[in-house]
Amino acid sequence: MLKRRFARMQEKRVSAVITGSGRYIPERVVSNDDFLGAEFYSESGVPIQKETAEVVKTLQKITGIKERRYLADDQVTSDMGYLAAEAALADAGIDRESLDYVIVAHNFGDIRKDNIRVDMCPTLAARIKHTLGIENPYTVAYDLPFGCPGWVQGIIQADYFIKSGDAKAVLVIGAETLSRISDPHDVDSMIFSDGAGAVVLEARTTEQPSGILKHLTRSDTLHHAHLLEMQVSYRPDFGSDALFLKMKGRKLYEYAVKTVPQALKECLDRSGLGLSQIKKVFIHQANEKMDQNILDRLFQLYGDQAPPEGLMPMSISFLGNNSVATIPVLYDLVAKGELGDHRLSAGDYLMFASVGAGMNTNVFIYRIPLD
Template sequence: MIQSVITATGSYIPDTVVKNQDFLGAQFFTPLGEAIATEPAVLLQQFEAITGIAERRYARPDQQASELGLLAAEQALTSAGIDPETLDYLIVAHNFGDVAVESNRVTMVPSVASRIKAGLGICNPNCVAYDLVFGCPGWLEALIQANYYIRSGEARRCLVIGAETLSRVIDPADRDSLLFSDGSGAVLLEAAPAGSAGILAHHTQTHAYEYAGLLGMGPGYAPQPVVSPDRFLKMNGRKLYEFALHHVPAVIQTALNKAGLELANVSKVLLHQANHKMNVALLERLFQLYDYGRPDRALMPITIGWLGNSSVATLPTLLDLICRGQLTNQRLVAGDTIVLASVGAGMNINALVYRF
């Protein structure tokens, strides 16, 4: 039997810090194009109280998603000390491909994965590079796919990357734009003899029939003299929050059931960093499923306060920061079992159980 084991991690956190106070001069509008009368300072205080976000990171003007992904990939490969030519698969999760600054135009040809493979200097044609678009859960779903390749014997070594530059596709007139950020993360997944460590179980759902429209692209909110062809990331925040609370804990529980484990066996719960208030509520709802008391917040590491929501990059970045000992009072040791879970456009949900 073969097990899929994470042997290295990497991430790239952009160095452009954008604080909430940087938006004090912004004018926000409703979807109907009506100016929001609330003072920006009050609005920003309300925003931080709900989301937990005080600042976020944006890519430099000369960087696109493929450059961010390449930097995370290089860090993971250097940490592992392996030859990139030995990779069997290079899978990149994103939602918008490369978007040049001030362009609002998506480019996916060639794929981001092909661009990163070229950037790594990999000549081996048997290293298959492809993209996966699955909303915010994309990186975790790519990890699940890599696990299938390894468990089937199709692959021995896969590099799984999440990279996004959401700052290029947000509407500056929309309050929801304050949530989003840029970044990248990567893990190296390798085949190992079956043992106690590795991916134990996973579960994925797609709720498209009723909920596909909760996240999508739409026109800007600010009134324009001429209709613009540009489209921006839009979401129905309240319904998305309700959807997540109703469905995500059950998906996590299903994954744990598949692994034959209880929540009490879990050392850390790593949730997609979408909204601090929502993540706290998700953890509490998960504990309610097991009839446990209130959860210890240390069980759920949080980075959204200073990194914002970088979509597919939030989970691999969070994991890398913990593995490198860069989060205060957060660490993982041999024998620890963690759950990773995400929810996003589609609407898609996934959860994966991993033991170190």
């Protein structure tokens, strides 16, 4: 009897488990029709000759975006991060003073409506911890600028902290304001949006493998570092040297559909799971067509014809691309049964993946605990 009990205790392991999630979606809805009066220019500074309505229609067809959300004029990124954090803490039912880390993924800091210069001092994590009213000096708060994959990387770091015994509870936030660093004369400005999402990860001892099972990250900087970068407006007489986010769209698309499926397969193979065991794929909401292509190519790598319907939840059609916030917001919507027919159950295997500036690609495999 004692031997069996000891063996059972030996089988238990510490897992990094999501115990709560939350989001903040700005109230201001910006539809594609709101861009019909825009004047778009090419990268070379020449006005685009196509009718704006045709440009807007084409972008919607490619990206799947019909509308997006912009934060209020008196809000900044850390405000959204705080609101998402409060929701996640309430959902987890955890004492905020017990948090060991607050990790905030973002890329541009607190950009004000009337001044789009980057503001990252103090860090957004410090600002959010302050607003949360956390007194514990050993709740370590830091920022993680890692492109769109920042929130996924924050989860991976939290897993390291928990598995090493350095932490029992970590709050990981993804918050971004892309609307204020988008060139109004660049077609790509219609892609970007604002928002925030957060989760609480806690150490749990489980008999079955649960929580974060495997993860993988790669940084392809030698040839792809500048596929996203900051440049002045495409309009030559814009009247300001302000820097805006710019994408080399075609090359970025080619990188993503070539690199991400292979990364997903490698991580999945390391986990020892089969593709058919994955119940949901939460992927960065950058481009509907690109995401579908990534999933299709993943299935092709396994010799399968096509992914099953409902495997990949999507929010890009009504939320746009809000960078590090897309995956935690998407997860929160599904976890709470607020995105169509998508539901999660105990024991489900999930895949989370992102790709973005760097170029960085990352993925982790997660199992919802049974106990």
